[in-house]
Amino acid sequence: MSRAGQPHVALPATLAGLQAAIAAGTLTPGDALARQQAALADDRWHCLTHVFPPASDTPGHLPLAGIGLAHKDIFVIGGRQPHCGTAQAVPIEDPGTPAIARLEAAGATTLATLTMAEFACGATGENPNVERPVNPLDAAAAVGGSSSGSAVAVAAGLCYGALGTDTAGSVRIPAATCGVFGFKPGADVIPTVGTHPLAPTLDTLGLLTRSVDDARILFGVLCPTHPAPMRAVSGPWRLRLALEHPRIGLPAPAITAALRAFAHELNGAPAPEVLLRELPELTRLADIILHTEAASVHAQALRTGAPVLGALTRAITVPGSTLPATWYHHARRDQSHWRERIVQAWLGDCDVLLTPLLPDSVPDWDAVDTRSPTFAPKALLGLFAWTGFVNYLGLPAASLPIGTDAVGRPISVQILARPGHEHLLLAFAAQAERLRHGDAGLVPHPPALAASLSA
Amino acid sequence: MVRQNTLPPASPDRAREIDLADALHGLLVAQGIAVSAQELRGAVRTWQRLAPPVRDMQP
Numbered sequence: 315m316s317r318a319g320q321p322h323v324a325l326p327a328t329l330a331g332l333q334a335a336i337a338a339g340t341l342t343p344g345d346a347l348a349r350q351q352a353a354l355a356d357d358r359w360h361c362l363t364h365v366f367p368p369a370s371d372t373p374g375h376l377p378l379a380g381i382g383l384a385h386k387d388i389f390v391i392g393g394r395q396p397h398c399g400t401a402q403a404v405p406i407e408d409p410g411t412p413a414i415a416r417l418e419a420a421g422a423t424t425l426a427t428l429t430m431a432e433f434a435c436g437a438t439g440e441n442p443n444v445e446r447p448v449n450p451l452d453a454a455a456a457v458g459g460s461s462s463g464s465a466v467a468v469a470a471g472l473c474y475g476a477l478g479t480d481t482a483g484s485v486r487i488p489a490a491t492c493g494v495f496g497f498k499p500g501a502d503v504i505p506t507v508g509t510h511p512l513a514p515t516l517d518t519l520g521l522l523t524r525s526v527d528d529a530r531i532l533f534g535v536l537c538p539t540h541p542a543p544m545r546a547v548s549g550p551w552r553l554r555l556a557l558e559h560p561r562i563g564l565p566a567p568a569i570t571a572a573l574r575a576f577a578h579e580l581n582g583a584p585a586p587e588v589l590l591r592e593l594p595e596l597t598r599l600a601d602i603i604l605h606t607e608a609a610s611v612h613a614q615a616l617r618t619g620a621p622v623l624g625a626l627t628r629a630i631t632v633p634g635s636t637l638p639a640t641w642y643h644h645a646r647r648d649q650s651h652w653r654e655r656i657v658q659a660w661l662g663d664c665d666v667l668l669t670p671l672l673p674d675s676v677p678d679w680d681a682v683d684t685r686s687p688t689f690a691p692k693a694l695l696g697l698f699a700w701t702g703f704v705n706y707l708g709l710p711a712a713s714l715p716i717g718t719d720a721v722g723r724p725i726s727v728q729i730l731a732r733p734g735h736e737h738l739l740l741a742f743a744a745q746a747e748r749l750r751h752g753d754a755g756l757v758p759h760p761p762a763l764a765a766s767l768s769a
Numbered sequence: 770m771v772r773q774n775t776l777p778p779a780s781p782d783r784a785r786e787i788d789l790a791d792a793l794h795g796l797l798v799a800q801g802i803a804v805s806a807q808e809l810r811g812a813v814r815t816w817q818r819l820a821p822p823v824r825d826m827q828p
Contacts, residue, residue: 595822598818598819601815601818601819605815605819613800616800616802617800617801617802619803628804628808629808629811632797632802632804632808632811633812633815635796635797635800635802636793636796636797636812636815636816637815637819641819641820641821644821
């Protein structure tokens with residue numbers, strides 16, 4: 315029972331639903347927040363790294379009043395320095411993170427910080443400094459990274475949305491493993507001030523939510539002046555589908571079938587299929603930048619041993635310390651030419667390009683944990699085969715669950731759009747979500763929200 | 770912000786002329802970076818994977 319003696323109204327599964335309930339007066343922002351904060355006490359998924367004390371009341375008229383968010387532990391928040399998946403605070407000179415300040419100015423409450431791969435180095439949540447995060451969908455399934463806690467907290471219902479960072483897939487991969495929406499705007503759309511860098515010219519802030527509309531609401535707060543699309547966004551959609559990876563071939567049959575059926579449904583006919591011949595070269599260029607810039611960020615630690623870097627961080631930074639500077643300069647020099655050419659070739663006559671997000675089913679944790687006796691390198695490499703080149707091109711991208719495989723793990727599509735077409739991408743994803751999932755969102759019954767009923 | 774290292778520009782031919790592992794180890798030591806044998810093998814694999822193709826694909 316509530317303090318007023320009224321039976322509790324269930325907390326809606328989506329941010330949009332909670333906004334509507336607060337607007338209708340069936341929930342107050344204070345009650346909604348109190349129950350969200352109480353739910354944080356049961357972090358059986360090992361995704362929280364710090365819980366902030368309850369905030370003072372926020373004005374109820376603000377659009378995000380009563381909405382609890384949590385963010386990857388890579389941002390300066392309220393004077394707290396991030397830990398970046400390490401045991402200590404990592405100093406950042408910026409006094410705050412403007413993206414989080416914008417969300418809070420709109421009424422959102424920052425509840426907690428979330429676990430991550432050490433210094434954002436890794437395609438999973440593997441990190442020797444913290445407990446392994448648990449996938450709320452299936453405890454045996456891997457949790458992608460590096461924004462692992464962001465995906466887990468959203469899927470579990472411990473927050474209504476989370477910021478992550480994406481340098482080579484670190485928002486989209488965890489979203490795909492946990493069955494939530496992961497949205498990475500184009501390069502420089504959301505300022506990275508206040509964020510500990512991995513590779514500064516590739517780093518992008520992104521959102522993880524339980525519905526596309528939730529991401530649209532948060533993106534609207536983060537980028538209120540972002541240009542609207544030049545054409546109507548209700549479809550019919552002009553799609554292209556790239557299923558075959560030039561290096562690893564077609565995805566698993568279940569994923570191939572799911573993506574073809576999805577594209578057919580949204581396109582109104584079988585979608586034209588294309589081969590992205592340039593993908594391996596773009597991935598090579600992206601990796602040169604990633605390794606080189608990460609080595610530069612961590613140069614002092616590599617030399618002095620302080621702070622001690624974990625094996626996965628060193629696996630990126632040590633090779634990056636050996637790459638010839640000319641490789642890096644050529645990769646940076648050619649970046650805008652590649653973007654121009656690829657946007658014309660891949661997206662010149664379509665609204666969005668669809669690709670697999672993962673080439674195979676979401677793997678077991680033990681297959682992608684490098685410390686496991688059953689570690690399978692191919693499974694780990696598959697996690698980021700389709701993502702790194704997107705950051706090199708600076709394209710907006712998203713990961714959207716469109717079905718499940720034979721064991722109930724999510725199958726996700728990657729959606730790519732032209733630079734500046736974030737709203738078009740989100741409109742497409744929202745329509746696709748409604749077709750596939752109705753209005754209940756992608757996770758209709760988050761376990762932590764069910765528990766919050768009795769809080 | 771990106772440091773300039775001293776390794777000559779790469780090409781597969783050049784990579785064959787030298788012992789790559791020795792060259793990379795020397796480069797790391799020169800920067801004051803101590804590495805294990807496993808890390809050095811990883812650096813060699815990464816270096817080979819990222820080396821430009823013989824006919825550099827231009828945009």
